[in-house]
Amino acid sequence: MIENTHQDNTSFGYRTVTEQEKTGLVKEVFSSVSSKYDIMNDTMSFGIHRVWKDALVDWMAPKDKTSCLDLAGGTGDIAKRILKRNAGVDVHVVDLTPDMIFEGRNKIGLGSTNQPVSWIVGDGLQLPFKDNQFDYCTIGFGLRNFRNYTNALKEIYRVLKLGGRLLVLEFSNVPNESLRQLYDSYSFKVIPKLGGIIASDVDSYQYLVESIRKFPGQEELKELMAETGFENIRYRNLSFGVVAIHSGWKI
Numbered sequence: 001m002i003e004n005t006h007q008d009n010t011s012f013g014y015r016t017v018t019e020q021e022k023t024g025l026v027k028e029v030f031s032s033v034s035s036k037y038d039i040m041n042d043t044m045s046f047g048i049h050r051v052w053k054d055a056l057v058d059w060m061a062p063k064d065k066t067s068c069l070d071l072a073g074g075t076g077d078i079a080k081r082i083l084k085r086n087a088g089v090d091v092h093v094v095d096l097t098p099d100m101i102f103e104g105r106n107k108i109g110l111g112s113t114n115q116p117v118s119w120i121v122g123d124g125l126q127l128p129f130k131d132n133q134f135d136y137c138t139i140g141f142g143l144r145n146f147r148n149y150t151n152a153l154k155e156i157y158r159v160l161k162l163g164g165r166l167l168v169l170e171f172s173n174v175p176n177e178s179l180r181q182l183y184d185s186y187s188f189k190v191i192p193k194l195g196g197i198i199a200s201d202v203d204s205y206q207y208l209v210e211s212i213r214k215f216p217g218q219e220e221l222k223e224l225m226a227e228t229g230f231e232n233i234r235y236r237n238l239s240f241g242v243v244a245i246h247s248g249w250k251i
């Protein structure tokens with residue numbers, strides 16, 4: 001049974017909290033780390049998060065004159081890559097945390113003819129868009145932080161056009177036992193310490209490593225997407241399953 005779908009309680013790392021509490025706690029996490037978010041990603045992943053994000057946009061292969069909602073878009077890494085790949089995509093970044101949006105705007109600009117990005121502070125569970133609006137929705141390392149995965153997927157499904165596509169980039173399960181042990185040991189022993197040194201915030205990075213372990217694995221997420229109505233769902237493992245990209249269509 002996949003947790004976090006039919007009840008008011010949810011997980012915040014290894015803690016059980018109400019859905020409402022989780023939203024506030026997640027906002028605190030990302031407000032606290034926003035100015036060091038990019039450098040922490042580079043440091044703790046040895047720069048590999050860039051390869052994962054490139055892989056997402058490669059698989060997406062966005063077409064000209066289309067629209068994309070980059071949900072939980074944070075500091076704009078995915079939006080930036082989509083535009084680099086195809087400047088003819090109309091990109092809308094939505095994120096819960098104003099400080100993350102602030103960093104993103106500084107990084108890739110306020111939006112112009114060349115960089116048509118709109119930045120919106122908002123909750124992915126109540127998107128300020130009408131039904132059937134977007135050709136694509138991308139969400140990178142975001143879904144895990146939502147208070148209710150099923151409701152988030154339903155809301156994404158609502159705003160996608162018929163024929164629209166969702167791509168989810170998220171931490172997943174490493175099937176190989178020895179590699180998993182190595183990865184767990186690095187995650188729990190090193191990442192929170194790095195968070196303390198670089199972002200002066202051990203707790204937020206402790207939350208990160210715990211939240212990864214609570215998030216559904218490859219097959220479970222596929223099932224959750226199918227239950228929401230997505231079709232033709234496929235996933236690709238990256239870095240031995242440390243991360244997976246799921247793709248599904250609203251048909």
Ligand SMILES: C[S@@+](CC[C@H](N)C(=O)[O-])C[C@H]1O[C@@H](n2cnc3c(N)ncnc32)[C@H](O)[C@@H]1O
Binds near residue numbers: 030074078
């Ligand atoms: C780990 S960051 C990912 C940022 C970016 N997508 C990336 O790949 O670097 C997760 C982001 O999810 C956002 N977030 C969490 N819950 C959200 C929600 N309910 N609605 C919108 N954004 C949310 C956070 O504010 C944070 O910026």
